[in-house]
Amino acid sequence: MDRSSSATGKTSLAVALSLLLLACLGLPAWTENPYILGLAATAFILAINVLSWYLYAGPSGETSFGHSAFIGLGAYGAAISWKHLHLGFLESSLLGILVAGITGWGIGLLVSRLERSYFAIATLAFQMLVYQALFLFPDFLGGEEGIVGFPGTTSSSRFLWMCGAMLACSLIVCTRFDDGRAGRVFRFSTHAPGLAEASGIATNWVRARVFAISAALAGLGGVLQTSYQHQANAALAGSDLSAIVVLLGLAGGRGMVWVAGLSICYVLAHSFVTMRFGQYDALALKCGLLFLIVLQGSPLWAAKINRPSTADSRKGAETGGERAT
Amino acid sequence: MPGDAGLEGLRELDVEMLLLALVRAIALFLVGAGFALVYGTGRVLNLCHGSLYMLGAYLTYVLQSALNEGRGGAWAISLAIVMSSVMVGGSTWLLFRLLAFRSLQEFSPHRIMALSMGANLVLAELIQIWFGHGGHPVPPIISGKTAWGGASVSIHSLIVVMVGILCFAVLGWIMNRTPLGLRFRALGDDHRGAALVGIDVPGTVALAGGLGGALAGLAGGLMAPLRVLSPTMWIGALIESLAIVTLGGVGSLKGALLAASVIAALEVGALFLWSAEASHVIGLLVIFIGLMFHRTSP
Numbered sequence: 001m002d003r004s005s006s007a008t009g010k011t012s013l014a015v016a017l018s019l020l021l022l023a024c025l026g027l028p029a030w031t032e033n034p035y036i037l038g039l040a041a042t043a044f045i046l047a048i049n050v051l052s053w054y055l056y057a058g059p060s061g062e063t064s065f066g067h068s069a070f071i072g073l074g075a076y077g078a079a080i081s082w083k084h085l086h087l088g089f090l091e092s093s094l095l096g097i098l099v100a101g102i103t104g105w106g107i108g109l110l111v112s113r114l115e116r117s118y119f120a121i122a123t124l125a126f127q128m129l130v131y132q133a134l135f136l137f138p139d140f141l142g143g144e145e146g147i148v149g150f151p152g153t154t155s156s157s158r159f160l161w162m163c164g165a166m167l168a169c170s171l172i173v174c175t176r177f178d179d180g181r182a183g184r185v186f187r188f189s190t191h192a193p194g195l196a197e198a199s200g201i202a203t204n205w206v207r208a209r210v211f212a213i214s215a216a217l218a219g220l221g222g223v224l225q226t227s228y229q230h231q232a233n234a235a236l237a238g239s240d241l242s243a244i245v246v247l248l249g250l251a252g253g254r255g256m257v258w259v260a261g262l263s264i265c266y267v268l269a270h271s272f273v274t275m276r277f278g279q280y281d282a283l284a285l286k287c288g289l290l291f292l293i294v295l296q297g298s299p300l301w302a303a304k305i306n307r308p309s310t311a312d313s314r315k316g317a318e319t320g321g322e323r324a325t
Numbered sequence: 326m327p328g329d330a331g332l333e334g335l336r337e338l339d340v341e342m343l344l345l346a347l348v349r350a351i352a353l354f355l356v357g358a359g360f361a362l363v364y365g366t367g368r369v370l371n372l373c374h375g376s377l378y379m380l381g382a383y384l385t386y387v388l389q390s391a392l393n394e395g396r397g398g399a400w401a402i403s404l405a406i407v408m409s410s411v412m413v414g415g416s417t418w419l420l421f422r423l424l425a426f427r428s429l430q431e432f433s434p435h436r437i438m439a440l441s442m443g444a445n446l447v448l449a450e451l452i453q454i455w456f457g458h459g460g461h462p463v464p465p466i467i468s469g470k471t472a473w474g475g476a477s478v479s480i481h482s483l484i485v486v487m488v489g490i491l492c493f494a495v496l497g498w499i500m501n502r503t504p505l506g507l508r509f510r511a512l513g514d515d516h517r518g519a520a521l522v523g524i525d526v527p528g529t530v531a532l533a534g535g536l537g538g539a540l541a542g543l544a545g546g547l548m549a550p551l552r553v554l555s556p557t558m559w560i561g562a563l564i565e566s567l568a569i570v571t572l573g574g575v576g577s578l579k580g581a582l583l584a585a586s587v588i589a590a591l592e593v594g595a596l597f598l599w600s601a602e603a604s605h606v607i608g609l610l611v612i613f614i615g616l617m618f619h620r621t622s623p
Contacts, residue, residue, distance in 0.1 A: 114616065122613060122617075124567065129610065132602055132605040133602075136606065243446050244446075246442065
């Protein structure tokens with residue numbers, strides 16, 4: 001293994017975790033304002049969601065437009081367990097994550113056979129299917145309003161610590177996966193499936209497994225969001241959230257730490273712009289994200305700014321393919 | 326006799342279902358045909374197609390209000406629909422000509438997909454800022470209903486069906502009988518090969534994009550009186566377009582019409598037997614299952 005690239009990856013992870021620790025400890029000490037603490041927690045949740053998308057899409061180069069389906073499944077899985085099975089917060093949350101993970105595994109087995117546009121369409125169709133299905137049984141799933149009253153922590157700072165801890169765990173898991181043997185096998189399976197199968201790797205299973213982990217992490221994001229807003233509603237499985245996740249994943253596509261960092265910046269910028277510019281906030285930010293993606297796709301960015309890191313070159317050489325994002 | 330009355334009622338229900346399915350199939354075809362055309366020729370998964378449909382609907386609303394001060398005269402609405410179709414098609418052509426084809430060459434396909442999806446969000450935000458959440462009523466070209474086979478159907482729906490059949494015929498003629506159609510088909514086979522035989526690939530893709538946009542605008546304008554206008558209406562149109570491409574095949578008009586008919590029949594069946602939400606779910610299930618028979622995208 002290239003020691004310098006490994007060291008760079010470890011350094012950026014260490015810096016990210018230190019900043020996260022600083023935010024989790026410093027923010028509650030600086031202010032007790034529930035809005036600010038909630039905003040930071042929301043930023044961490046979005047970072048988990050985007051990170052989970054990037055876990056599959058980053059190395060494989062396949063764009064899943066259906067990620068919010070798993071966020072919604074995690075949210076509804078937890079809320080249903082709490083409301084209809086009368087389980088506690090922890091058990092419901094674990095069940096929600098499990099529901100998202102198992103569904104992700106099943107869907108992963110089906111969609112991992114597909115490539116490029118068809119993969120994108122299939123995941124988008126699945127997301128819309130889940131979204132529409134959430135309105136089918138209003139007595140059970142709550143219809144438009146969703147399931148209200150899901151428990152969360154009473155203290156804002158405690159919730160912030162919980163989200164920070166979950167984000168730190170997600171970052172460590174995703175980075176270790178990306179740098180480890182499992183990540184290399186996954187890249188091999190997606191970029192050279194024929195060779196991988198000839199080497200005895202069951203590519204479909206490998207992809208489905210990574211898809212399941214990605215879905216379970218998205219489910220974790222969904223559970224945390226449900227706990228924050230005390231409500232699981234269909235917006236958590238909506239197309240808007242999926243599109244934002246994809247845009248953030250693509251715009252911050254230089255690695256796990258970048259993706260998480262950009263997501264946090266997005267939520268903070270969203271809040272700032274909302275206070276300053278009112279209704280034009282979402283428009284301005286979405287335009288900004290689109291501009292960032294256009295810029296990243298331009299030759300200028302590719303030549304001057306977005307030079308592949310040593311780690312990327314190494315991974316590319318190992319897999320015989322190029323990192324798509 | 327009561328038995329006869331029940332049988333008559335059932336027959337009316339059958340005719341009503343059939344008419345509804347026919348209107349739905351034509352609407353699906355109109356939305357999806359443009360998407361299939363662009364995907365077939367340019368290999369561009371233009372996820373913004375749903376927004377073009379939405380723009381067509383809102384432009385029709387604005388233009389008919391301006392032309393007729395909202396009174397809903399047949400000519401004003403017809404003109405508004407045609408104008409919105411031309412405007413949406415023209416701007417799509419311009420966009421493809423100026424930006425998108427460069428992107429095609431420079432950007433990876435998933436970046437284009439993400440950009441077009443992001444464009445949906447931006448356009449939806451703009452619509453929301455300008456028009457708000459509430460529905461804006463667009464009057465039909467000719468209001469009123471007519472009886473057909475014992476069931477009543479709105480005259481506007483029949484106009485939609487006729488325009489849809491006309492579009493199918495014109496598109497079929499363009500694709501099979503004109504040099505432009507030949508270029509579209511050549512691009513559908515192979516871009517590099519088409520360029521080698523002297524076809525202007527960027528220009529032809531832009532034309533396909535413009536034609537697809539015009540069809541989406543036309544569909545939006547025609548369907549505006551039958552649907553509630555909202556900033557989220559692009560989602561439904563996108564689902565419908567994806568369904569047509571998935572099931573009907575890439576760039577196939579007959580396939581698009583067949584796919585539209587199958588999905589419409591299933592959706593209307595689910596609507597009568599269950600609910601509107603169930604009909605959407607059935608449509609999406611059909612797309613998802615249909616996709617499992619594909620392995621590699623073009």
